Structures are given as C-alpha cells and as structure tokens.
Amino acid sequence: MDWDKLRIFHAVADAGSLTHAGDTLHLSQSAVSRQIRALEESLGTTLFHRHARGLILTEQGELLFEATSSMARKLEGASARIRDSEEHVFGELKVTTTVGFGTLWLAPRLVKLYEKYPDLKIDLMLEERVLDLPMREADVAIRMKEPSQSDLIRRRLLNIRMRLYATQEYLDHAGTPQGIADLIPHRLICQKANQPQVAAGARLVQELMSQNITSTLTVNNYLGVLQGVLANVGIGVLPDYLTADNPRLVRVLPDVESGEVPVFLAYPEELRQTRRVAAFRDFVLEEIQAYRRQQSENGTA
Structure with a gap:
C-alpha cells in the first residue's frame, strides 16, 4: 500500500474536505482528489461518501482511518524521541x-x-x-x-481535600463560626454541586447548602471562589493546596472537609x-x- 497515498487519505479524513487537506499538504485539490481515487481503486472500495458539505467516511474508510491514526500517533512519538537529545529539551x-x-x-x-x-x-x-x-x-x-x-x-x-477558608479581615468583621450551623448568617462562596468538579467537593457543597445558608456566591471555577474570598466577600470552599501560595487564607471549621481526592x-x-x-x-x-x-x-x- 502506497504510504504517500495513506498520508493524503489521513489528511482528507481528518479535515473532511479535499480543499482543507490540500491546504495542509500544500497540494492542489485536484492532486489530492487523484490520489484518493487511486487509493480507492487499489483497495477496490469507496472510502468517502461525497456530499455538498464535505466528505464523510464510509465504513471501510473508518477502518482505514483508525489504522492511519494509530500509525500517525506512533510516528509522532518516534519523531519526538528522535528530536529529543540527551542534553536538549525542546x-x-x-x-x-x-x-x-x-x-x-x-x-x-x-x-x-x-x-x-x-x-x-x-x-x-x-x-x-x-x-x-x-x-x-x-x-x-x-x-x-x-x-x-x-x-x-x-x-x-x-491527596487534596476541599475545606472552608476566609480571610482574617473577614472573620474580624463578620465573626468566626464555631460550628457548621454558625455558617447560616455568613455568605458561602462555592461552585454549584451540579457543576463539573470532583465528587468529594460536590458532596461537601451539598452538605453545606443543606444548612439553609441565606446568602451565597456561586462561581464556576476555583479561581473565582478564591478571588471572592480574598476580597472578603464571604467564606469559600477551596482545595487545600491553595494555602501554600495564599497566606491570607485562614481555615474555618477545621472539622469540616471533603473526602480525600x-x-x-x-x-x-x-x-x-x-x-x-x-x-x-x-x-x-x-x-x-x-x-x-x-x-x-x-x-x-
């Protein structure tokens, strides 16, 4: 089987278009089309369904694309190992x-x-x-x-855990909770339990929300939660690895934390x-x- 034709087939299958594949390969559309027809003739099968919006792989084309994808990954890995020297990482x-x-x-x-x-x-x-x-x-x-x-x-x-943190400035102003029920008058900053996050963190948020906390700030990532805490907006649910780089974080309710992650x-x-x-x-x-x-x-x- 012609390696050059397989390379062109892989580019077309990946791009879904003769034109886009030609741009990638620096070949004309007609040259790419000829190579695909020649490959189909050599295999005795049709590799693409041709539509106005582009090309769709046939069942036989899917099989070949799976094989060329595996080849491409192995060649990429081999190329990376060859390029990397003992002294130089780039x-x-x-x-x-x-x-x-x-x-x-x-x-x-x-x-x-x-x-x-x-x-x-x-x-x-x-x-x-x-x-x-x-x-x-x-x-x-x-x-x-x-x-x-x-x-x-x-x-x-x-291993990390999700824990409760605030700043000392916030606690001096709003008071320091002594038990989980004391969170009710405070503003909780966290991700929503149904947002993509580790399951242990979601469970902790669900437990805290069950306390009927009246004021919350929900953010869809921990960067937003951290900024809210550092701005003295409330008490936040954050991963414990943040304490190494954020000395202003003060742990609240040391007995309250998620399971290990x-x-x-x-x-x-x-x-x-x-x-x-x-x-x-x-x-x-x-x-x-x-x-x-x-x-x-x-x-x-």
Missing part, C-alpha cells in the same frame, strides 16, 4: 489538567520549568473534561482521579522515553516535594 508538550489546579497551582510554577528549558513550548489545556491521552488529545495529564486506561503510565502526586500524573506508555515528558514529570515531582515540605513546615499538612 518542542511542544500538550498538558491538560483542571481549571483550578492548572490556574492556581501549576501555571504560577511553570517559570521554573522555562528557566531550565527555555526552548520548551507548553500548550496548557485547562478544562474539567478528561481528554483522551491514548488518542493524543494531550501528552500529559494531571487528573483528580486515577486514570482508567490500562496503557497509561500513572504516578500518584498527592487523589491527584495523578499520567501519560501514554509510548511517550515514556520522550525527553519533554520526562522533563515535565520531574519538574512536577520536584514542585510537589517542595509543596509538601512547605506544608509540613507550616503545620498545614
């Missing part, structure tokens, strides 16, 4: 994690990684949706639960030897160790 690394952890813990620390590897390009994708690592939607993930795919390398980084670093087996992945993994582990030391010294672990 190129793009796609990292995915949650909005809260990525914005509030990871991003502020990346300057240290760039200082060590100035030619590295990080594509940081922050969303609650779990991206598919084996399908290479991302290279590395930091997730708030253990990955389910068997072909991933995973490393447990730490495990945090995992994961990446595909095929990227095990990739220098970019190894550099990022080692950086995160070093930062976690520094975070743990700081928590231990502050007595907040």
